[in-house]
Amino acid sequence: MALIDTNAIVLKSVDSGETSRRLTFFSGEVGRFSLVARGVKSKSGRAHAGLEPYVIARVSANLKPDADLGTLSRSEVVERFAHFRKDLTRLAAAGVFCETLDRGTQPRLANPRLYEYAAGFLRALDSEADGKIVFLLSHALLRAAQAMGFAPELHACVSCGVATNGRWFDFAAGGLLCSRCCPQSRATGMPMEAEVAALMRVCATRPWAQVRVAADDGPETAALFTALVRWLSHHLECELKSVRFLRSALKL
Numbered sequence: 001m002a003l004i005d006t007n008a009i010v011l012k013s014v015d016s017g018e019t020s021r022r023l024t025f026f027s028g029e030v031g032r033f034s035l036v037a038r039g040v041k042s043k044s045g046r047a048h049a050g051l052e053p054y055v056i057a058r059v060s061a062n063l064k065p066d067a068d069l070g071t072l073s074r075s076e077v078v079e080r081f082a083h084f085r086k087d088l089t090r091l092a093a094a095g096v097f098c099e100t101l102d103r104g105t106q107p108r109l110a111n112p113r114l115y116e117y118a119a120g121f122l123r124a125l126d127s128e129a130d131g132k133i134v135f136l137l138s139h140a141l142l143r144a145a146q147a148m149g150f151a152p153e154l155h156a157c158v159s160c161g162v163a164t165n166g167r168w169f170d171f172a173a174g175g176l177l178c179s180r181c182c183p184q185s186r187a188t189g190m191p192m193e194a195e196v197a198a199l200m201r202v203c204a205t206r207p208w209a210q211v212r213v214a215a216d217d218g219p220e221t222a223a224l225f226t227a228l229v230r231w232l233s234h235h236l237e238c239e240l241k242s243v244r245f246l247r248s249a250l251k252l
């Protein structure tokens with residue numbers, strides 16, 4: 001048995017039998033992997049206490065090099081993010097982000113940049129002021145997509161290559177289409193206002209520390225988030241279930 005010992009984000013946790021839980025993690029060194037935590041639900045034991053979704057934990061486990069599922073031996077919560085757990089909007093935003101990582105990453109593919117980015121997002125979600133959480137999440141989804149290798153092209157028309165403010169966000173073509181090209185290709189995608197395209201470019205090119213002061217959850221941010229969710233659903237070939245929870249928390 002190979003041993004791993006790494007800091008990892010808990011992406012999800014599902015019951016497995018009477019006393020066990022199956023946990024999916026993401027770590028920079030190991031990538032996405034799943035472990036069975038035995039005894040976690042037994043009355044006597046406090047095994048793996050606090051190993052809830054969206055915490056960062058130090059985990060030791062037996063995980064064969066070619067396996068997707070191992071057995072958790074030791075765990076210790078390193079960062080719990082107590083603040084966002086008390087706030088339904090932030091908790092839902094963490095859910096959307098972690099579901100995207102769960103769906104968008106390959107199993108056992110190391111990605112230190114994505115891990116650092118994800119941990120930074122969870123910290124910002126815990127400490128950021130109210131009124132910019134949807135912007136923070138939109139920014140994080142785009143940056144995570146860049147680290148996963150499927151970010152959209154936002155500067156030049158993906159069909160003819162001219163600089164564009166965007167008229168059409170084409171999911172299948174992987175970015176913005178100019179006004180000349182968009183009528184020819186409307187099979188997948190949605191119209192996009194120039195202001196929303198500009199906001200998307202800001203998210204794609206500037207770190208959160210630079211955009212956070214001006215960020216706010218206005219109508220353009222709502223339009224940006226809607227576009228990102230539709231694009232992610234197309235790319236990941238699934239509806240992100242956690243988006244519904246976020247929309248109901250936001251009363252959208």
Ligand SMILES: [Zn+2]
Binds near residue numbers: 157181182
């Ligand atoms: Zn064009």
